[in-house]
Amino acid sequence: xxxxxxxxxxxxxxxxxxxxxxxxxxxxxxxxxxxxxxxxxxxxxxxxxxxxxxxxxxxxxxxxxxxxxxxxxxxxxxxxxxxxxxxxxxxxxxxxxxxxxxxxxxxxxxxxxxxxxxxxxxxxxxxxxxxxxxxxxxxxxxxxxxxxxxxxxxxxxxxxxxxxxxxxxxxxxxxxxxxxxxxxxxxxxxxxxxxxxxxxxxxxxxxxxxxxxxxxxxxxxxxxxxxxxxxxxxxxxxxxxxxxxxxxxxxxxxxxxxxxxxxxxxxxxxxxxxxxxxxxxxxxxxxxxxxxxxxxxxxxxxxxxxxxx
Amino acid sequence: xxxxxxxxxxxxxxxxxxxxxxxxxxxxxxxxxxxxxxxxxxxxxxxxxxxxxxxxxxxxxxxxxxxxxxxxxxxxxxxxxxxxxxxxxxxxxxxxxxxxxxxxxxxxxxxxxxxxxxxxxxxxxxxxxxxxxxxxxxxxxxxxxxxxxxxxxxxxxxxxxxxxxxxxxxxxxxxxxxxxx
Numbered sequence: 001x002x003x004x005x006x007x008x009x010x011x012x013x014x015x016x017x018x019x020x021x022x023x024x025x026x027x028x029x030x031x032x033x034x035x036x037x038x039x040x041x042x043x044x045x046x047x048x049x050x051x052x053x054x055x056x057x058x059x060x061x062x063x064x065x066x067x068x069x070x071x072x073x074x075x076x077x078x079x080x081x082x083x084x085x086x087x088x089x090x091x092x093x094x095x096x097x098x099x100x101x102x103x104x105x106x107x108x109x110x111x112x113x114x115x116x117x118x119x120x121x122x123x124x125x126x127x128x129x130x131x132x133x134x135x136x137x138x139x140x141x142x143x144x145x146x147x148x149x150x151x152x153x154x155x156x157x158x159x160x161x162x163x164x165x166x167x168x169x170x171x172x173x174x175x176x177x178x179x180x181x182x183x184x185x186x187x188x189x190x191x192x193x194x195x196x197x198x199x200x201x202x203x204x205x206x207x208x209x210x211x212x213x214x215x216x217x218x219x220x221x222x223x224x225x226x227x228x229x230x231x232x233x234x235x236x237x238x239x240x241x242x243x244x245x246x247x248x249x250x251x252x253x254x255x256x257x258x259x260x261x262x263x264x265x266x267x268x269x270x271x272x273x274x275x276x277x278x279x280x281x282x283x284x285x286x287x288x289x290x291x292x293x294x295x296x297x298x299x300x301x302x303x304x305x306x307x308x309x
Numbered sequence: 310x311x312x313x314x315x316x317x318x319x320x321x322x323x324x325x326x327x328x329x330x331x332x333x334x335x336x337x338x339x340x341x342x343x344x345x346x347x348x349x350x351x352x353x354x355x356x357x358x359x360x361x362x363x364x365x366x367x368x369x370x371x372x373x374x375x376x377x378x379x380x381x382x383x384x385x386x387x388x389x390x391x392x393x394x395x396x397x398x399x400x401x402x403x404x405x406x407x408x409x410x411x412x413x414x415x416x417x418x419x420x421x422x423x424x425x426x427x428x429x430x431x432x433x434x435x436x437x438x439x440x441x442x443x444x445x446x447x448x449x450x451x452x453x454x455x456x457x458x459x460x461x462x463x464x465x466x467x468x469x470x471x472x473x474x475x476x477x478x479x480x481x482x483x484x485x486x487x488x489x490x
Contacts, residue, residue, distance in 0.1 A: 091448075103467070103469070103470060104472060105470045105471075105472050105473065106472050106473040106474070106475070107473060109473065109476075110473050110474075122482065123476065123477050123482075125476055128476070145475070145476065146475045146476065146478055147472070147475065148472060148474070148475045149472070150471060151469035151470065151471060151472075152469060152470060152471075152472045153469065252447065255446045255447060255448045255449050256445075256446055256447070257443075257444060257445065257446070257447050261443075261444075262444050264442065265442070265459075265470065266442070266459070266467065267440070267441045267442030267443070267454075267459070270438070270439065271447055272447050272448075273447065273448065276448075279447070280437065280438035280439060280443065283437040283438060283439050284439050287434075287439065288439065308434065308439060308440060
């Protein structure tokens with residue numbers, strides 16, 4: 001206390017105003033510097049000073065959601081609801097995909113885009129369907145993702161959709177330098193789009209190519225925007241952030257199946273609670289031949305592939 | 310330093326900004342018990358049901374002889390055609406029903422029992438949700454499909470589909486002013 005210089009003691013009288021205006025001034029100054037440094041002219045002061053989602057209080061979350069909803073209303077000319085449902089207790093989500101049934105029709109890819117408000121232009125898709133040769137088996141070296149015959153399945157081929165594997169040891173989370181992505185209690189790996197700095201380390205770390213970057217300003221027609229969203233899921237994203245499959249967090253946390261499960265015409269996609277012994281996913285794991293993609297990397301996915309035959 | 314007024318102002322602002330509808334978290338944590346098997350209506354071709362509209366035993370007499378039919382020519386039997394024909398599954402005397410190998414009559418809405426006679430492994434998988442499509446709620450009521458919704462009983466192999474468009478190849482991404490760099 002004694003080494004405090006005298007000028008500190010009457011600092012308050014320097015600008016003759018209250019703390020309020022000084023804070024305001026500092027906030028605006030920081031925001032202005034940020035705008036100058038980053039070139040992000042559209043970033044509001046509130047947005048710039050916003051904290052990581054996990055550090056926010058309930059009130060702060062409500063304020064931010066109200067701000068986002070107002071922004072979306074202005075941008076898309078309709079009411080977009082941003083939810084923040086928490087993980088249900090006693091639930092860890094698991095997913096299984098039947099490789100013996102998938103015919104590679106890509107209904108899931110497009111249902112996912114529709115549900116999760118991915119940018120249509122530039123195009124972002126969270127599910128990639130790989131066409132593989134039956135003779136080769138599951139071999140990424142012999143996979144083709146741009147196949148486009150008149151009819152699927154093609155003779156001698158099988159199909160392997162790949163999306164986020166919701167790993168128990170997610171390498172993407174490990175490398176994020178700012179903690180903008182994490183694994184939720186129900187096993188869903190999520191991204192805080194307002195905290196993501198767009199460094200794309202996570203994309204380099206993910207062995208499944210499951211993360212996607214908004215290289216350009218995302219474009220979705222107003223009519224195509226799904227208004228039922230979740231803060232950590234399908235709310236419209238800004239340019240310069242990474243996004244990924246969240247098992248349709250806005251649906252599954254309300255008890256619904258993910259959109260890809262609902263659309264699949266072959267019933268290849270199975271989803272449920274890994275902690276519920278009677279769930280479909282547990283039936284699959286207990287009675288079928290199951291494998292994990294790139295199991296040797298010890299990422300421990302909660303996404304399984306199986307042969308239902 | 311007197312910070313109380315600032316705190317008060319901040320709190321007021323927060324409260325004002327808070328939407329009036331407080332968000333209710335979902336209460337579906339508990340799995341709901343499954344009651345029976347709910348299936349949609351069987352996928353009849355238009356105008357064929359009820360079968361007794363024609364097969365009433367008066368206009369058409371029952372003929373159990375295996376033969377080429379004059380009617381129902383759209384049906385191509387590709388379901389073990391050498392060892393099977395219409396009346397193995399359709400009941401000759403009660404036309405609006407199917408029947409099991411035992412002779413027991415089965416409604417069209419419960420045709421899975423008929424399929425399950427031979428395809429027991431698939432039937433077991435279907436009952437627990439491993440085979441076939443389920444929609445609805447992962448922790449609540451689910452909608453099943455009948456076997457025949459995906460597999461035409463006369464020609465059960467799943468029909469090929471036209472795939473939806475593939476992703477854009479990187480070399481085909483168009484450069485756009487103000488868009489992607």
